[in-house]
Amino acid sequence: MAREILYREALNEALREEMRRDPTVFLMGEGIAERGGSYKVTVDLLKEFSPQRVIDTPIAEASFTGAGVGAAIAGMRPVVEILFIDFTMLILDQIINQAAKYKFMSGGKAPVPFVLRSQGGVGNGLAAQHSESLEALFYHIPGLKVVMPSTPYDAKGLLKSAIRCDEPVIFLEHKLLYMTKGDVPEAEYTINFGQADIKKRGKHATIIAWSNMVPRSLDAAAKLANEGIDVEVIDPRTLVPLDKATILASVRKTERVVIVQEAVRRGGVASDIASIIQAEAFDYLDAPIEIVAGLNSPVPFNLSLESRVVPREEDIINAVKKVMYI
Amino acid sequence: MAREILYREALNEALREEMRRDPTVFLMGEGIAERGGSYKVTVDLLKEFSPQRVIDTPIAEASFTGAGVGAAIAGMRPVVEILFIDFTMLILDQIINQAAKYKFMSGGKAPVPFVLRSQGGVGNGLAAQHSESLEALFYHIPGLKVVMPSTPYDAKGLLKSAIRCDEPVIFLEHKLLYMTKGDVPEAEYTINFGQADIKKRGKHATIIAWSNMVPRSLDAAAKLANEGIDVEVIDPRTLVPLDKATILASVRKTERVVIVQEAVRRGGVASDIASIIQAEAFDYLDAPIEIVAGLNSPVPFNLSLESRVVPREEDIINAVKKVMYI
Amino acid sequence: MYTKEFLAQLYKKLYTIRVFESRCIQLYRQGLIRGYFHPYLGEEAIAVGACAAIERHDYITSTHRGHGHCIAKGAKVKFMVAELLGKKTGYCKGLGGSMHIADLAVGNLGANAIVGANLPLGVGAALASSMKKDGKVTVVFISDGASNNGVFSESMNLAAIWNLPLITIVENNQYAVSTPITQSTCEANLFKRGEALGITSQQIDGNDVLTVYETVKNFAEHCRRGEGPFLIEAITFRHGGHHVNDPGLYMPKEKLDYYMSIDPIKRGRQYLLEKGGASDNEVKEIEATVEKNMEEAIRFAQSSDELAFDDFLAIVEGY
Amino acid sequence: MYTKEFLAQLYKKLYTIRVFESRCIQLYRQGLIRGYFHPYLGEEAIAVGACAAIERHDYITSTHRGHGHCIAKGAKVKFMVAELLGKKTGYCKGLGGSMHIADLAVGNLGANAIVGANLPLGVGAALASSMKKDGKVTVVFISDGASNNGVFSESMNLAAIWNLPLITIVENNQYAVSTPITQSTCEANLFKRGEALGITSQQIDGNDVLTVYETVKNFAEHCRRGEGPFLIEAITFRHGGHHVNDPGLYMPKEKLDYYMSIDPIKRGRQYLLEKGGASDNEVKEIEATVEKNMEEAIRFAQSSDELAFDDFLAIVEGY
Ligand SMILES: Cc1ncc(C[n+]2csc(CCOP(=O)(O)OP(=O)(O)O)c2C)c(N)n1
Ligand SMILES: Cc1ncc(C[n+]2csc(CCOP(=O)(O)OP(=O)(O)O)c2C)c(N)n1
Ligand SMILES: [Mg+2]
């Protein structure tokens, strides 16, 4: 039986279920206990679990993240929340130099079952230091998994898998998705990493999108359908590991590709996926791959301008038409 | 008149000349004054300039970098040295959230003439936390310039331009280049950002490489020449801004492209350049673009293994042959 | 000891901040202001006392709760409201918003949305002054929460070894969002952290504008003689939640009542009346002027345009 | 008060570190060891005293100058030499090297090449113990330079509010590379930084193995009763430069002479002779055993293989 619940509720359920299942799972972050988190993902968990397992921290991101990594090494399964992905710029030593490399440096011995939860993307006028899309920085680092769910169903199943994963996982939510609804089964389930989900099947072109660009691409796809253009929308769900097989199969079928990301184009994940497709499906491509990405700019406070720095439905529609030479 | 000098001497000259020219230029970093820096780039500058302009700092990277940014906002031209690019993981808030966005957030008013000097890449057994190639992280951020010189000539001319630049510049050296020699004019010169240098002209294929991969690509090119294969080797010198015109012109001529980077492939700058080429020169490409990159792994301490995680001459040669279907 | 003019000036600033925040909260409730909004209500004495004690050309760096600092340092409210409304006439052309207002003309190097990040920037401004020997002082405003971030001790230590003309004011309002200071440290006397770094540090009543003024005045003189840095812990309390959408129910009523009873505005008014010998009418006149000015500012902001997309593109050209 | 066996054990560890570092420096000079090598010579009493005061299952986290901690916590020198030589029989299969040796079986969570980074990791280990109620203590070794990094105050503050079973030992060897402590802080008594955070903190003679032992022993007992954390500032001095290629000419001769005169090995030997009543012969026997063991370790390491490329690939599979 499935019910419709919010993305943030799905995340909450995942945390709750994993904490019930495994006493080594615990949460750390700013305002996550009593207050239930800025986006209410951890709401009411303190009622069920002790303050030792739902820990409110001071504003000392580098060190409480490092403490999470240390606790993971010492046998726990921490889920650390950093309020905004922008603030993860304070913890990259702990993530990139420590968590990602610890197992390797110790000769492949010590697992680091550590989950970093954060959220990115534009909201409504949160300005340049609270609106970034920075998944590319984690994506580049060997040893990290990168997860970016776009629906409540994916959010829950992937977060449960992240918590059970023995390697560090960067789990990135989107502030505009928290209040979106979707079907989520009552029964226990997990989603394996590295399995893309085809959110809509189609034959004329392939759209690859993740996080908040998935619903936007689906909206674009619906409009395109009205014009008789039938696009396939693929959500990789996990950027690392990336489900190349599903992507390449779709590309070989449609021969036309649009990649949509909220992050700026330069050095983004879209470029990497494009480079993989051109290397592995070169002979199938009927048109250059189109990347629809954020404008090369910090995010402005002004709302009209803010709406112009991230891909709009019409940008996606135009890109699809472009690869179809329409 | 040119003389042969070392890469590190060229950098030293650039710093000295700019400090003489402009009293607002000053240096900050660990062990850069009395000791002259771990790689001797700042050697003897304390003899000519006051300790207020060649500042030894405590091990407080985030804050002395932030102080550099603040000083830049207040009218100085700081050149901050972070010993190893790995340690820049401690300063990304100052670089990404502050320096890169300050001018923008203040409405386009305040310039931030700030230079970050650091060095990356494998050395000889410095292991996972002292050997990374992380230019991709800076490349992705709007508002930053990214410079990676491969020769003493470029190092000097570009560092002088970096210091005169009104926007934050990430200036990345390579530890294995410091002791390499090259011709450097006695007379004053600067090199504009955004101008690639064709290190070797050729017609059969285009190699794009930067930093320590340039000499390695030139060695590969020499070997290929013996087999009658004439490759062009392009060094963008500045990754941001990127000289697309020179790259695309070469691609249109050779129709075959190999991109070589020391960094790991996933999410690297090479992927981005590949995505640009496929988008803008799609019809010219005779073969998929080949990316030769670091192995997807942290850098191991063991020297034999270390030599296997970065592109070797033979890897470059093989890639050229592959794009030529040989 | 204090002239009426001086006390009137202090009061005008105090009252301006109070009116600015109260009116802008209304605009927020009307949906005219978006994003994050952290009112400075209840803490006005700190910004006003500190900025009155330094010169127009001296530097400050500010926080997410920065409207008060901005006004105290000399900003025009109309450009502030315009910024909060995202208009091109705002201090940052509407690109920055509440958490990023900078007013470089009067030395306000800007608010910051990363807690603690304004401190190293302030160290840098002070470093610049020390190198240029321009005689300027930098005042950095942070709050208790920020003092738990690593940049606090790092930056204060740098300022100490470099003898910088820097005064860091920890506005200890006893909360970081909903986390009370007793939960974030075992030693709530934050000035001790300065002492441990060899820095002269002092805890003061942050609700008393004259105490703040005197303390900063004294330290600033030392700074100008090359005897900085200093740390001031100014005890205060918010009059409401962390931001406009936080009712702040976790704040104990008796504590709030106490701090309301020592409201900085009320005390500033009393100083003006008692020490300055001003009449009730004179005070009312000041208040009327401030209120009128604020309404004009709102009209100005509302009638201003937004930045055109092309002008925006010109700013990020080359990024 | 102390048994001969106990003092002999301490001396054996002290002497093992001394011999290990001295012999490995020779291997370095022969080109057999590459990369960075930071000798622990002169600081042996700290690691040995501290690790003798805790249990095998307790945790430590260590630094770039980590060989001493590793030996003191119970590592076998042959696997250490193998690691330094980059061999697959090394603690980390030759992937980590000097700056990353970890010996998880005895609670050594590893050295770290990022100054200060081992401190939050140690806080995490202590947090895990406090949650699991496993009664373990974590000892974190850092040095004066690291105490200027933001993670120091952040981490100590976290440990304090969470009452963690953590003992942070600042090995104050008065230098960070070539920077003397007097240049990096205005308050060289680093233990005061702990006090400012409400943490019981103590400055001790770091060259006296028994002082270190007693202090850690006492604090560890408190930790196990839930009364942590603690900060120990152990004063010491390097016997040479920062790393093997640094002649350390900036270190004043008279200071070096003084610390040589209170050499921890010499004092450890004296304790064994005087307090332990051991004979000269017994001491020599210990030394001979240590030296023989070291030569065997070198032979073991030299005759070991490197990790095959395929085995390496298997480790990073899925990265
Ligand atoms: C580095 C960082 N962490 C967390 C936040 C989210 N945040 C915004 S304000 C705030 C509380 C700040 O507390 P304090 O420093 O005491 O300032 P106050 O709000 O009391 O003025 C937090 C946690 C942030 N903006 N930056
Ligand atoms: C974050 C960081 N900054 C700089 C360095 C370079 N570095 C390696 S050791 C060292 C000195 C450390 O001094 P201290 O903490 O006193 O340790 P000691 O060498 O005295 O044991 C420095 C600066 C580093 N490894 N990590
Ligand atoms: Mg506060």
Ligand SMILES: [Mg+2]
């Ligand atoms: Mg030291």
